Amino acid sequence: MPRRLEKIEYKPISVRELFLEMKNLSELMIDLAYSAALFNDRELAEDVLELETRVDTLSYLLEMTIMIAARDAEDAEALTGVSTVASAADKISDAAADIAAIITQGIGIHPLITAVFEKVEERLTRTKVQGNSVLAGKNLDELDLAARMGVDIIAICRDREWIINPKEVEHLRSGDILIARGAPLGVKDLKELAEGKKQRLED
């Protein structure tokens, strides 16, 4: 698949931060790709492809940072493992992008794919917070979605930036795209709350 690489500029950033983001993104991408295939959801699939270019960028930055960090043979040896795990995360994200491309290229989801993916008990959803949603302006801590409806927000896409595993203090905003995981009923409720179709948070 042609890669639309972002322009990469070296910025000092910790190996740990880069590495953690790569691992989290690659896992999220697999979940998103499976969901995209299961629901034949083009937007989700496009998110996966966008995230793939992000992981490619992170991968370059990480390799650069590791090279600069390694001052001698001992450092280099110690960092080899990190580099291997990072490239594994890159492979995983490539695999997710391959699956997503089936949807964006309109190859069509064979019933076998649906049959295999629908064994997933938990469901993922992608929903956008509308201006009239009760979610807008609240932080995740006060919403307490896990206890209230068995749903976890695993990522937020805001102004084309991705926030993976958002913290409790994160405030949701109108226009946020939420990726949430949870029991089918909770996921359905969250969607209705985000879209402003339901205005009351139940206890």
Next chain:
Amino acid sequence: MPRRLEKIEYKPISVRELFLEMKNLSELMIDLAYSAALFNDRELAEDVLELETRVDTLSYLLEMTIMIAARDAEDAEALTGVSTVASAADKISDAAADIAAIITQGIGIHPLITAVFEKVEERLTRTKVQGNSVLAGKNLDELDLAARMGVDIIAICRDREWIINPKEVEHLRSGDILIARGAPLGVKDLKELAEGKKQRLED
């Protein structure tokens, strides 16, 4: 990494079965590889490498089965997506094997790797059912480990064969290697029960 491929013989088996096993195995392998890295666990890492050869075999069998199943251009087109998802599962399993090889090759687990993997809230364990264990001879339904201790057995390795997502009717046997996922406390309990150090199943 050198691949020790099993001798592959074409046996008629459904595309669906092959495909489902590939997907399940690739996901299990990622979990196992992360755990192997987190706990620097050589046995788990070796399991991952063994499973990788299994996925390679499944991948060949699946491609053969798909070729035989496709009678015309329409079939072929419909099956392209299945083939793509299967090769994505293969890539994911390769990535897991790369991570596992860090442990088996003694490259050493950099503290950064541990830091990144230990964010995983749930824990995996690998334990062997001893002859004097209360688990031996019982089926998963009567053990009801999920309700009793918050633990799921996600795979059993028996006589070098892997049973992925074992069914409720499956009887555990002495010598079985269990891969279980769950809360840290439950996982610890299961290990003690399997090793015969604890003889009573609590309610």
